[in-house]
Amino acid sequence: MSTVSETIPRGRSARRVRIDGWRWGGRAFLVFMLLYTALPMIWMLLTSIKSGFAAMQFPPQWWPDQPTLASYQKLLDPQNSVGQDFLRFFWNSLIVSTATTILSVIVAVPAAYAFSRFTFPGRNFLFFAVLLRNMFPAVIFLVPLFILMRAIGLVNTHGSLVLTYLTFGLPLAIWLLKGFYDNIPVQLEQAARIDGATRFQAFVLIVMPLSAPGIIATAIYSFIGAWNEYIYAYTFLSKNEQLTLPVGIQRFFSENTTDFPGLMAASFMMSVPVVVLFLLLQRYFVRALTEGAVKH
Amino acid sequence: MAHVVLKDLVKTYGSFKAVNEVSLTVNDGEFVALVGPSGCGKTTTLNLVAGLTSVTSGDIFIGDRVVNDLDPKDRDIAMVFQNYALYPQKSVYMNLAFPLQMRKLPKDEIDRKVREAARVLDMTQLLERKPRELSGGQQQRVALGRALVRDPAVFLMDEPLSNLDAKLRVQMRSEIKRFHQDLKATIIYVTHDQLEAVTMADRMAVMNGGYLQQYDSPAQVFAHPANMFVASFVGSPAMSLIPLEASTANGGAVLTSAEGWSLALSPRNAQKVARATTRKVVLGARHSTIKLHKSAVAGAIPAKAYTVEPTGDVTFVQAFLSGAIVNISVSPNVAVAPDEQIWLEFDQERMHLFDSETEMALEAS
Numbered sequence: 055m056s057t058v059s060e061t062i063p064r065g066r067s068a069r070r071v072r073i074d075g076w077r078w079g080g081r082a083f084l085v086f087m088l089l090y091t092a093l094p095m096i097w098m099l100l101t102s103i104k105s106g107f108a109a110m111q112f113p114p115q116w117w118p119d120q121p122t123l124a125s126y127q128k129l130l131d132p133q134n135s136v137g138q139d140f141l142r143f144f145w146n147s148l149i150v151s152t153a154t155t156i157l158s159v160i161v162a163v164p165a166a167y168a169f170s171r172f173t174f175p176g177r178n179f180l181f182f183a184v185l186l187r188n189m190f191p192a193v194i195f196l197v198p199l200f201i202l203m204r205a206i207g208l209v210n211t212h213g214s215l216v217l218t219y220l221t222f223g224l225p226l227a228i229w230l231l232k233g234f235y236d237n238i239p240v241q242l243e244q245a246a247r248i249d250g251a252t253r254f255q256a257f258v259l260i261v262m263p264l265s266a267p268g269i270i271a272t273a274i275y276s277f278i279g280a281w282n283e284y285i286y287a288y289t290f291l292s293k294n295e296q297l298t299l300p301v302g303i304q305r306f307f308s309e310n311t312t313d314f315p316g317l318m319a320a321s322f323m324m325s326v327p328v329v330v331l332f333l334l335l336q337r338y339f340v341r342a343l344t345e346g347a348v349k350h
Numbered sequence: 351m352a353h354v355v356l357k358d359l360v361k362t363y364g365s366f367k368a369v370n371e372v373s374l375t376v377n378d379g380e381f382v383a384l385v386g387p388s389g390c391g392k393t394t395t396l397n398l399v400a401g402l403t404s405v406t407s408g409d410i411f412i413g414d415r416v417v418n419d420l421d422p423k424d425r426d427i428a429m430v431f432q433n434y435a436l437y438p439q440k441s442v443y444m445n446l447a448f449p450l451q452m453r454k455l456p457k458d459e460i461d462r463k464v465r466e467a468a469r470v471l472d473m474t475q476l477l478e479r480k481p482r483e484l485s486g487g488q489q490q491r492v493a494l495g496r497a498l499v500r501d502p503a504v505f506l507m508d509e510p511l512s513n514l515d516a517k518l519r520v521q522m523r524s525e526i527k528r529f530h531q532d533l534k535a536t537i538i539y540v541t542h543d544q545l546e547a548v549t550m551a552d553r554m555a556v557m558n559g560g561y562l563q564q565y566d567s568p569a570q571v572f573a574h575p576a577n578m579f580v581a582s583f584v585g586s587p588a589m590s591l592i593p594l595e596a597s598t599a600n601g602g603a604v605l606t607s608a609e610g611w612s613l614a615l616s617p618r619n620a621q622k623v624a625r626a627t628t629r630k631v632v633l634g635a636r637h638s639t640i641k642l643h644k645s646a647v648a649g650a651i652p653a654k655a656y657t658v659e660p661t662g663d664v665t666f667v668q669a670f671l672s673g674a675i676v677n678i679s680v681s682p683n684v685a686v687a688p689d690e691q692i693w694l695e696f697d698q699e700r701m702h703l704f705d706s707e708t709e710m711a712l713e714a715s
Contacts, residue, residue, distance in 0.1 A: 241435035245437075247402070247422040250423045251423060252423065260437055
């Protein structure tokens with residue numbers, strides 16, 4: 055050992071120690087971040103399987119004495135009024151989010167392709183305009199959009215939410231996809247067109263399959279955005295049967311008592327679709343966000 | 351196969367003229383190289399023929415049809431791209447089959463043609479691979495296969511060899527040449543490498559600044575460059591171009607250098623110089639036409655060797671004359687040292703004279 059350390063110049067070994075320090079600091083930070091994000095979720099899960107009384111106990115029960123799935127049963131039971139509400143909210147959220155996702159892909163794919171491939175008058179201005187929305191906090195648009203929706207008779211419809219989510223989700227979707235298309239060599243389409251494809255066929259047969267990861271990432275992004283959105287859903291919808299989950303879950307808070315296990319079970323089930331989507335498609339998502347960083 | 355005619359072809363981007371009044375005819379079965387430095391308009395010209403770029407003015411004929419407004423797919427052409435443009439998600443087989451599928455050929459005929467092309471290009475064992483699993487040379491070959499599987503009227507090739515390493519490039523060069531000879535294909539081949547153009551093409555079109563500079567067989571372009579650009583572009587090392595001043599002395603024409611020496615011209619060369627628009631003319635000489643002497647000889651011009659580059663077969667000596675670099679090739683057993691005094695003798699028969707104003711070659715009447 056001593057002979058080895060003697061052959062290493064002093065400066066170099068000192069530098070190595072410093073790098074190790076950074077590395078351990080980084081790890082500690084990551085562990086902290088992991089706890090910061092994971093602990094509330096674990097607590098949510100634990101609370102959801104407690105009884106109403108156990109959830110309020112102090113000092114808290116770290117692991118419930120009598121774990122129960124009663125809250126889940128109540129929420130998923132169509133006979134029960136709570137269950138009816140929850141399932142309806144869930145369904146509403148699913149409809150709004152799916153519609154937003156589909157429309158956003160339908161609009162963003164050709165828009166991004168056009169920005170990437172064609173030069174047309176006002177191209178730069180339009181591309182900047184697409185970003186402009188993202189420079190302001192979403193609440194700024196709350197009142198104007200509400201007035202607009204009332205004027206066109208969309209208040210209390212899911213359409214108002216889909217439209218709103220599109221205006222918020224599309225800019226990033228278009229940017230993300232444009233980066234993707236920029237990275238697909240234009241010669242591929244040219245080759246396809248010479249090989250006998252029309253411009254549209256070249257896009258559908260050659261470019262679309264290559265941009266699938268980008269399209270999937272865009273879809274996840276739109277879905278999650280719409281699924282989690284609260285403030286607009288709260289403002290635009292007032293009828294009970296139309297509420298989406300983030301707003302509907304509020305109903306577990308009542309004036310006198312709050313059904314914490316029920317609230318936590320509902321929250322947990324709300325996060326299931328997003329988690330499942332993410333787990334299934336995460337490799338595309340990561341690829342899409344890092345694509346373009348490296349030329350390949 | 352078909353012939354291709356470009357007539358007064360112009361392409362502008364805003365105020366920038368990428369292609370200027372280019373007219374040329376590619377005969378049926380001819381291999382024509384478009385050659386020039388980057389930005390000279392050669393790739394734009396090719397894209398115009400392919401239909402990937404729209405024509406500003408002028409006409410393109412493929413066969414007897416004007417194809418200006420036809421889609422690329424309707425022009426009956428095939429193209430090989432510099433980056434090969436193989437469809438990354440498709441296997442080699444599907445890459446080769448794609449042009450046939452697009453033309454809605456029956457499945458068994460597609461299969462027959464794909465396997466035939468694979469056999470010709472010796473890549474039957476690669477058919478199931480994806481492009482990224484192939485070496486550069488193999489990808490190149492697939493790109494070529496995708497072009498020839500369809501039997502097009504014209505092959506367009508956009509610097510197909512420039513992504514290959516030097517050794518493979520030489521090998522593929524002869525393969526493409528062989529391919530042309532066997533198929534009697536009409537080929538328009540874009541390259542920035544004059545050596546590729548000279549070695550492969552039946553005729554070469556030298557372009558610069560969007561203009562066609564000269565269109566002739568490589569031998570003619572080499573022996574009779576139309577202007578100073580072509581003279582300096584074609585041939586390696588480049589032709590030496592020495593700016594001089596024409597005058598008369600002792601009843602004959604001489605070229606005088608600002609450095610004080612002068613060179614008497616043969617009667618034929620004197621005739622050429624007489625046609626110049628100005629007294630300033632440029633003397634052009636290829637390395638092989640300049641004789642290097644190690645002692646003073648009548649008619650030879652004194653110079654100092656600057657660098658000496660042995661390449662094995664020949665040794666290249668560089669010297670400065672009138673501020674221009676002059677390349678001379680000598681036999682490797684001639685020992686020349688840098689800074690050594692040498693004498694250069696120009697071959698009157700094989701020297702070129704250019705008008706320094708118009709940059710055009712001066713011809714005797």
